[in-house]
Amino acid sequence: MICRQCGTEIADKAIVCYRCGAATAEPARRPAPAASGGRWRLGLVMAAIMLAIIGVAVVALPRMPEGWPRVAGYAAVVLVTFGVVVTLARLRFRR
Ligand SMILES: [Zn+2]
Known part of the structure; x- marks a missing residue:
């Protein structure tokens, strides 16, 4: 896939871009809104x-x-x- 931040080609399973460190996807677990x-x-x-x-x-x-x-x-x-x-x-x- 392509990094949304810097456009570098990175592994599909990568969690963050190895080049700029940007997250590749939305965090799976967002903090619950004040339960x-x-x-x-x-x-x-x-x-x-x-x-x-x-x-x-x-x-x-x-x-x-x-x-x-x-x-x-x-x-x-x-x-x-x-x-x-x-x-x-x-x-x-x-x-
Ligand atoms: Zn990047």
């Missing part, structure tokens, strides 16, 4: 975890005695929720 399916799943996982935390909090917190144990319980819920969000955000922005 919307993955984001969907991540959002669902995040929602499920937060719902689970809130569910546990709704069930457990009213049974705690008034005062510090209950405050500690709310603080733990907030911290765990924050931790889940931060962790998922890190997973999302890796790569």
Whole structure:
């Protein structure tokens, strides 16, 4: 085949032109446009975890005695929720 860039005759199976280095064909694997399916799943996982935390909090917190144990319980819920969000955000922005 003929190189599109410089017109040199190159092997049909060549991936790049040996002379100018131009790619002979479109890249077979283009970067996926921001995998919307993955984001969907991540959002669902995040929602499920937060719902689970809130569910546990709704069930457990009213049974705690008034005062510090209950405050500690709310603080733990907030911290765990924050931790889940931060962790998922890190997973999302890796790569
Ligand atoms: Zn070339």
